[in-house]
Amino acid sequence: MSAIEGPAVTREFENRSLIYDETYTPRVKELLIYKSRGLKSVKMEQTPLNLHWETVIKKTNKMLIELKQDPIAMEQNNSEERFSRRAFLSSMRTGGKKLVKSMAPASWRMEANEWNLANYFAGYQFYTVELDYNKCTMCKVCFTFCTQEVFHVTDSYLYIENDKCVNCTDCTDICQEDAIRIIPDIKIKSELRSPLFSKECQDCGQSFYSFQTERKKCPICMNRDPRWLSPY
Ligand code: SF4
Ligand code: SF4
Structure with a gap:
């Protein structure tokens, strides 16, 4: 440095x-x-x-x-x-x-x-994490990369704790779907709660979560190039 x-x-x-x-x-x-x-x-x-x-x-x-x-x-x-x-x-x-x-x-x-400024100014959030539900495949890659544990899934809901976000941009950098944005925005702190549908992939049979009830394939099968040999 x-x-x-x-x-x-x-x-x-x-x-x-x-x-x-x-x-x-x-x-x-x-x-x-x-x-x-x-x-x-x-x-x-x-x-x-x-x-x-x-x-x-x-x-x-x-x-x-x-x-x-x-x-x-x-x-x-x-x-x-x-x-x-x-x-x-x-x-x-x-x-x-x-x-x-x-x-x-x-x-x-x-x-x-x-x-994390929210640690110094209690009750406020400095960033709003905005998810595009139409683009997000719930691959959870950004959840893993987020060192602040902003995201968690409990009882078929995705929770986003905005006050924990430090705008490191790891999630926006890693997301292949361009589905996430961090908006600098001082607000009274809030948590976003979004309902998820529990599904079973029609190709591999693995269970996965989705924001869309009509989605039939898990994020891995959805993004798999059809020209590749199918592992199933
Ligand atoms: S990396 Fe992108 S597509 Fe995957 S869960 Fe995060 S926002 Fe959604
Ligand atoms: S910007 Fe950093 S802290 Fe905020 S949600 Fe993304 S990975 Fe987590």
């Missing part, structure tokens, strides 16, 4: 402010997590914010407004006294220890896609 993106820059904090440093640009997720842990503002010295920082702060504040939180303020930095990122995070009582561990520079950017 460092070879591609360069070494991670240590964040500096002063009280509850992040010190502006143009050698890196924080991620929106990163700022939201700092905010949930007590960050109030970004402090600048003489240099005005560059465009990258401005964009990230604008996006973060838009999301904070949707989350009914105060936006991150901008302040002029007049003090020489600074704390390291570690000292700042350690100063946060609730969850400080865990956060420091999970955001240690070595694993920081590697894990960035896995940070």
